[in-house]
Structure formats: C-alpha cells, structure tokens
Amino acid sequence: MNRIRSLTLWHWYIAFAALFVGLFFGLRQSIARAGIRADYDYYQGLTLHGVLNALVFTLFFISGFLYLTTEKSLRRPLRSYGLAWLSFYIILLGTVLAAVPILIKKATVLYTFYPPLMAHPSFYIGLTLVVVGSWIANLVVLRTYLAWRKENPEVRTPLMFVATATTYILWFIASIGVATEVLFLLIPWSLGWVKETNPLLARTLFWYFGHPLVYFWLMPAYLAWYTIMPKVAGGKLYSDPITRLAFILFILFSIPVGTHHQFTDPGISTNWKAFHTFLTFLVTFPSFLTAFNLSASFKSTRERAMAEAVFSDGG
C-alpha cells in the first residue's frame, strides 16, 4: 500500500509544483498587463502557464489519481510499478524539455502552438515525451486490469475501474490527434527536414485532441461523484447500469467534436461545422443521466437514514 501512496503523492507533488510555477507566471502576466513591469513578457507567461496548468498539472494529477483508483477498485497491485515510474520520469523529462525553451523565450507559441508560428524543436519533442509517457501509464492500467481479469474471470468489472478505464480510453483516443500533429508535422518541420507545413491540418488535429482533453479533465471528477461521493454520504449509487451506459456514451461523444473550435476557420465546410456542433451537444445526455443519478443517490440515502431513525425511535 505504501508503494501506491508514494507513486500517487509524487505525481501530485509534481502536479502542484507545475501549477504554482504556472500561477506565478500568470501573476507576472497581470503585472505586465497593468503596465507595472515592461520587461515581463505577457505572451511568454501565457504560454508557460497554459502548458503547465492545462497540460502538465492535469496530466500528473489525473495519472496519480487513476493509479490509486486502479489499485483500490481491483484490489491488486499495479502491473508494474517499474513501468509506472518509467512513465512518471518520461513525462517529467518531457515537461522539462518543453518548459526550458519557453523560459528562454524560444517557444512563445501559446499552449495551442498553431504553426506556422514555430517553436524550438525541444518544445515539440518535450510534448511528444509527455504524451508517450502518458501512454505508458495507460499500459500499466491496462496490464493491471488484464491480470485482474485472469484472476477473476467471472466477476463484473468494478464501477470505479470502469470510470478509470473510460478516462484513459478517452485520453488515448484524443492524444492520437496531437501525437500525429507533433510527430508528423511539427517536429520534422521545426528541425528543418521539411520546408513547409499545413496550418489547417495541424489546427484540426490539435482540436481533435483539444476538445476531448476537457472531458479528460472532467472524468476523474465524474469518477469521484459516482463512486466516492455516495459512499461519503453514507448510501450507495442509485443505478449502476445507467452509470456504465453514461461512461460508454462519454467515450463515443468525445470523438468527432473538434471542428466546433474552428467555426471561423476557412477550408472546412459549414456542414461539418454544424454536424460537429450537434455531436458536441450529445454530451448533454450522459450529463443529464449523471445529474439524475447523483441526486437520486442522495435522496435515497436520506430516505433510508430517516426510515432507520424512525425505527430506532419506535423500538
């Protein structure tokens, strides 16, 4: 148990260290904007605080959290700790490689890094390592599940693990977009191997990743709402099968939604934009199920508590 404790805590230490560095640069941005210090670079701050807070903080926090929920829900050790730590160090190395060029003003491209605004190759290579490291974390969780499944062939997958797996499946599908963009378009181009790049394609691939990324941030909260909160309230979840349905829908509805971030872009037809907008709205449905399920869990918990109180008073 101590192994998981230190693994999760180290992920969270780095997560919050990144968050506070990001916040510090956010503060410098306001000072620059207020005109107090002209030498503070507003856009550099915006880039660093975007990358650290939106990508690094969230990824480290969620990775640590999901290792914990994997062990808790499957009641077996991760397979393996060596791989999990390898993932940790690769993401950390990637973060440093991406942060250094930002700090020396060689990568002031914001966290969306749209080409043809070019950053130092180290920025793109760092981002690639961050994504590759996260895939190793996905692999650890997958291998742990497969081992658990072998040991428990007849048992239904615990809900907490369904939520964990959903979060990582969503991340994996989304990150294919940004990995393709960085590996095939941006790294060869920033190293000078190819002369040209494709701004529209890069932007499309970025938002293929960028929109589901937001769901990736939300999913751990959903996990906690569905599997931890009803327990904390002293009851249990109202409807297990509908919860599983909601998680499957979150995966499906997170895929073709990116072009609604590109309404004002040329080169993409209006029909695709409208279609993606509607697909984006579909996420309303599992969200509604969630809102219902949680309220119903609390209500039934309270009713049970009241009934018990009546019985104990009467007895």
Added chain:
Amino acid sequence: MKIDPFEKLAMIGGGVLLAIFLLAIIYANFDLSIKIPTCEINTKPFTSGAVIETSPKSYEVHVVARMWFFDFGENQNEITISTGSRVTFFLTSADVIHGFKIINKDINMMAMLGVIGRLETTFDKPGEYLIVCHEYCGIGHQGMYGKIKVTE
C-alpha cells in the same frame, strides 16, 4: 432491464433538450443566416490585397493578413466605402495564423496561409469600423488592426 420511471423521465428530458438544441442550430443556420466561412474552392489564390468595385456599392475586398498588418492593397490597412455598400471579404495570410474580426459587424474569420476565407456583409450605417486581429500571432499581435471607413 427494468428502468426506474424517474430515470426514464430524466432520459426523455435529456433527449428533448437535444432535439431543442438541434432545432436551434438549424434555426441559426437557415433563418438567422448566421454566417461562418465554408470550404472555398472557386477563388483564385492571391498574395496581395485589392479592393475591386464589381458594380456600384458592391465590392470584392481581398485582404492579406501578415505580421502585424492587414493589407488591403498598396500597403493600406484601411478602406473607404459609402453607406449601403455590400462587401465580400476574401481573406488569407502571408505568414502565421491571424484573426480578422470587424467590431460591431457580423464578420469574424481566421486568416490562414494556403486557405481562403470568404464572408459578405452590408455596411448600412456610416462610421469607422475597427478590425482587430484576435488570434495570437507573435510579439506584435496586440497592435494589429485595420479600419473600414463608411462615408455618408
């Protein structure tokens, strides 16, 4: 599988809301005719700005956005037209991605190298319309602007 009646109600509610959203998109698209750029394949590529008067009070305006300037032709970052003019903007970029937003008008586009954005609008009221770049484009981004002067 037996579904709880309240749960069924929540699912139906979610479905109805989705239907309303879908109708809202269709309404915005067709009835309010909210305009967004589409895939533009019939315009010849251009590398410098130009203002072409196709008929009285009707213009085709080619704009090339570049660091950190909107080029309407001959290095001008503003144009002057008369009230009631109908203008079709053709927008592209010479370098990085730029934004092209006309304040208080229904024009909002991204300028991208190798692709052309097209939108049209009518200037019914005289005045000065400010155009701002609203996509980060490097160190001079905040100073990138253009103007449309609409005379009486």
